[in-house]
Amino acid sequence: MLILSPSILAADFTKLGEQIKETVEAGAEYIHLDVMDGMFVPQISFGMPVIETIRSCTDKVFDVHLMIQDPGRYIETFAKTGADIITVHAEACTHLDRVIQQIKAAGVKAGVALNPATPLSALDYVLDELDMVLIMTVNPGFGGQKLIPYCLKKVSDLRAMMKERGLDIDIQVDGGIKASNAKEVIEAGANVLVGGSAVFSGDVAANTKAFMDVFAEF
Ligand code: DX5
Ligand code: ZN
Numbered sequence: 001m002l003i004l005s006p007s008i009l010a011a012d013f014t015k016l017g018e019q020i021k022e023t024v025e026a027g028a029e030y031i032h033l034d035v036m037d038g039m040f041v042p043q044i045s046f047g048m049p050v051i052e053t054i055r056s057c058t059d060k061v062f063d064v065h066l067m068i069q070d071p072g073r074y075i076e077t078f079a080k081t082g083a084d085i086i087t088v089h090a091e092a093c094t095h096l097d098r099v100i101q102q103i104k105a106a107g108v109k110a111g112v113a114l115n116p117a118t119p120l121s122a123l124d125y126v127l128d129e130l131d132m133v134l135i136m137t138v139n140p141g142f143g144g145q146k147l148i149p150y151c152l153k154k155v156s157d158l159r160a161m162m163k164e165r166g167l168d169i170d171i172q173v174d175g176g177i178k179a180s181n182a183k184e185v186i187e188a189g190a191n192v193l194v195g196g197s198a199v200f201s202g203d204v205a206a207n208t209k210a211f212m213d214v215f216a217e218f
Contacts, residue, residue: 002186002215004208005030005063005172007196008054009045010143017057019204026208027215030063030085032174032194034143035078037068040092041141048081055082063192065113065174067140068092072099079106087111087134087172090122100129111172115139116148120158130169132192133158137185138175143196147176152188159189179210186218 006023008016008031020031031054036045051062064083068074071088072095078086086103090112093099103110113134114122123133135155138145155171162169173185174194182193199207 001191002218003029003170003192004199004211004215005032005061005192005194006199006208007032007034007065007143007174007194008200009034010196010200012200016054019200020054020057022204023199023208024058024060026205027212028060028199028208030061030192031058032196033062033064033083034196035064035066035068036141040069040089041067043141048077051078051081051083061085063087063111063172065111065134065194066092070094072102075099075102075108076106079103079108083108085109085111085132087113087132089113089115089140091115091118096122097126097129100126104129111170113140113174114154116151116154120154120161127162127165127167127169132170132172134172134174135190136175137173137177140175145176147181152185155185155188155190179207179214182211182214183217186214 006028011019036043038044061084063085065087109131111132137147137151171190172192173190178198
């Protein structure tokens with residue numbers, strides 16, 4: 001199934017609840033929540049209180065992308081905020097396997113994200129344990145960047161690696177994704193598309209629908 005996961009990082013925070021409802025009504029199935037700590041990535045975004053507050057706006061899947069150093073410190077806390085999926089960066093975990101087990105023990109789906117320069121081999125031994133792999137298509141930390149073209153090859157290599165192993169795990173792409181390049185990333189093998197500025201700049205409902213129109217072609 002093809003899923004749009006709008007990243008609220010690009011939303012108008014003065015009308016966050018309203019904009020979440022707008023994108024959900026137009027077809028978004030997930031809500032992507034970018035947590036940044038000012039260490040793993042330069043920016044500081046938002047944390048638990050914001051996620052807890054907007055949990056009441058929708059019952060759609062809360063897809064929490066932790067761009068924080070040593071995320072193992074906060075897994076239980078984020079699970080309690082109402083996260084349905086928690087994705088951690090392989091680069092931010094000294095003990096990645098332990099963190100994956102922590103996420104699963106908290107009753108949440110487990111995702112691992114890879115920065116553009118991180119090879120797929122980082123997932124060799126843990127792939128079977130995951131519900132989702134997030135292939136970053138930009139260097140994390142900011143919205144509104146341009147997709148790095150070589151990341152598409154990484155997506156197709158990952159899809160091939162999964163096929164070889166008989167796995168059908170979600171592949172999420174995040175960074176610079178727009179309705180105009182959605183077809184390309186889906187064809188490469190991604191099935192969960194994060195859209196920040198492409199969803200929240202301008203008409204949220206129309207922008208969401210533009211993604212749905214691309215999904216309908218598959
Ligand atoms: C980047 C974040 C993204 C970001 C995407 O570090 O992880 O989720 O919000 O924004 P766009 O779609 O504008 O690149
Ligand atoms: Zn993200």
